[in-house]
Amino acid sequence: MKSAFFVSSLLVGAQAFNPTLPLNNAFVQRQAARAEPIRAVRTRGDMDMKYRVVVVGGGPSGSCAAEELAKDKNIETVLLERKMDNAKPCGGAIPLCMVSEFDLPAEIIDRKVRKMKMISPTNREVDIGQTLKPNEYIGMTRREVLDGFLRQRAVNTGATAINGLVTKVELPTTEGGRYKIHYSNFEKGTGAAGIPETIEADVIIGADGANSRVAKAIDAGEYNYAIAFQERIKISEEKMNFYEELAEMYVGDDVSPDFYAWVFPKYDHVGVGTGTVINRPAIKMYQKAIRDRAGDKIANGKIIKVEAHPIPEHPRPRRVVGRVALIGDAAGYVTKCSGEGIYFAAKSGRMAAQSIRELMAGGTRLPTEKEIKDTYIKDYDRLYGPTYTVLDILQRVFYSSNAAREAFVELCESEYVQKVTFDSYLYKRVQGNNPVEDIKLLFKTIGALMRGNALAPRDKPVYNPVESLKRL
Numbered sequence: 001m002k003s004a005f006f007v008s009s010l011l012v013g014a015q016a017f018n019p020t021l022p023l024n025n026a027f028v029q030r031q032a033a034r035a036e037p038i039r040a041v042r043t044r045g046d047m048d049m050k051y052r053v054v055v056v057g058g059g060p061s062g063s064c065a066a067e068e069l070a071k072d073k074n075i076e077t078v079l080l081e082r083k084m085d086n087a088k089p090c091g092g093a094i095p096l097c098m099v100s101e102f103d104l105p106a107e108i109i110d111r112k113v114r115k116m117k118m119i120s121p122t123n124r125e126v127d128i129g130q131t132l133k134p135n136e137y138i139g140m141t142r143r144e145v146l147d148g149f150l151r152q153r154a155v156n157t158g159a160t161a162i163n164g165l166v167t168k169v170e171l172p173t174t175e176g177g178r179y180k181i182h183y184s185n186f187e188k189g190t191g192a193a194g195i196p197e198t199i200e201a202d203v204i205i206g207a208d209g210a211n212s213r214v215a216k217a218i219d220a221g222e223y224n225y226a227i228a229f230q231e232r233i234k235i236s237e238e239k240m241n242f243y244e245e246l247a248e249m250y251v252g253d254d255v256s257p258d259f260y261a262w263v264f265p266k267y268d269h270v271g272v273g274t275g276t277v278i279n280r281p282a283i284k285m286y287q288k289a290i291r292d293r294a295g296d297k298i299a300n301g302k303i304i305k306v307e308a309h310p311i312p313e314h315p316r317p318r319r320v321v322g323r324v325a326l327i328g329d330a331a332g333y334v335t336k337c338s339g340e341g342i343y344f345a346a347k348s349g350r351m352a353a354q355s356i357r358e359l360m361a362g363g364t365r366l367p368t369e370k371e372i373k374d375t376y377i378k379d380y381d382r383l384y385g386p387t388y389t390v391l392d393i394l395q396r397v398f399y400s401s402n403a404a405r406e407a408f409v410e411l412c413e414s415e416y417v418q419k420v421t422f423d424s425y426l427y428k429r430v431q432g433n434n435p436v437e438d439i440k441l442l443f444k445t446i447g448a449l450m451r452g453n454a455l456a457p458r459d460k461p462v463y464n465p466v467e468s469l470k471r472l
Helices: 003-008 026-034 060-070 097-099 145-159 212-217 239-243 282-300 342-359 369-398 403-412 415-427 435-455
Strands: 050-056 075-081 109-113 115-119 126-128 140-141 160-170 179-185 195-201 205-206 225-234 248-251 260-267 268-278 302-312 324-326
Touching: 050 060, 050 195, 060 075, 060 145, 060 342, 075 145, 075 195, 097 140, 097 342, 097 415, 115 403, 126 415, 140 145, 140 282, 145 160, 160 195, 160 212, 179 282, 205 212, 205 302, 205 342, 212 324, 225 282, 239 282, 248 282, 260 282, 268 282, 342 369, 369 403, 403 435
Parallel strands: 050 075, 050 205, 075 160, 115 248, 205 324
Antiparallel strands: 109 140, 115 126, 160 179, 179 195, 225 268, 225 302, 248 260, 260 268
16 A cells, blocks of 8 residues: 555545435436335245345445346345435535446536545644546535435336335244344334334345344444534525535544544535544534534524434444345445445445345355355455555544644645545545655655644543443
């Protein structure tokens, strides 16, 4: 890995956490008008003994998995989603490569961010983004729009969608036996209760988020998590113009002792939030601090929604058990430092489904645990394992103290760092092959750390051992 990538990987891909808006734009209305009716699940007897794969969770990971599986008409694909109009709290940032790779229409992108402002503990501001080409940007989306589009595409491809909440997963009692998934069917029930039903599955893909019931059923193991807290704030049109193509990231132990805070532009509001692992009970104190630091830029804004959500800190110890595979947040595929998750969720869903579909050989056989691990897990880890490792190291180095955070922002002034940063994020390829610039950056880093130690305010002590050791 090049040192420029080490530093630059922190800067973008901020997939932190953002509340949502009502589905009120023309694109969402057109999607709803095209929606197919939910189809009933067929029983084992009337589907000519097709193998059934049930995808639990209809976010980007589950929807992309269901779409891939549904391409094989010899496999019955069922997509279970608890809330079809779900608006998951999420930053909604997607890299440019995802737009083309997943064939996303331009209408689902609310904002095209081409500039990012980094603000240090001493409120030093550094603008980055001048190395971007005219057609390059970070896409800002609303999850209810993005998820709805991907889910509908899976249905149009042939997946059966069920509006239901999984309550329990029973493992097979015999070799080659079927899994039993108990759920509340909200399509048939009245009110919020739903009708209890059961569906059997030959293979399960768990895409049901950080608090995955599928993961618990297979004893996938625990992981540490951050709590992300955000307020959606409606500001004046004049103030909103400031954020037309701009996102802000704030660092300092006043806004987070181990993460960053943000102001992200959305459809007609901004998301203002922060996150932490080591001091979760103090999250509202950190949230007040980011509001204070954003100051006049969000002054007199109206809070339209407040939400919080857990963010996995690393992959689960076991992501495949038997014929059950975990993807997305359920597997722990969120990067440290940036909190990016949407692209990795969609990518893991597609990769897992492609592997399972191919292993099922036109619906003639069932995959084994070893086969799924040897394809999906090995391929995914080979592609993205180094990224998770590097970002873990970077978080430990640059989020460890105000001095390090101050140095981090200073390094962002480097045009070399900015180019490598955006190229690496936008195209999900490690950039930076200039040994001379890498050596220069190393010396700049040492100098920046020395200056940061002299200029930055001392960190306030954080001692919360019980909370920081809790796991999902």
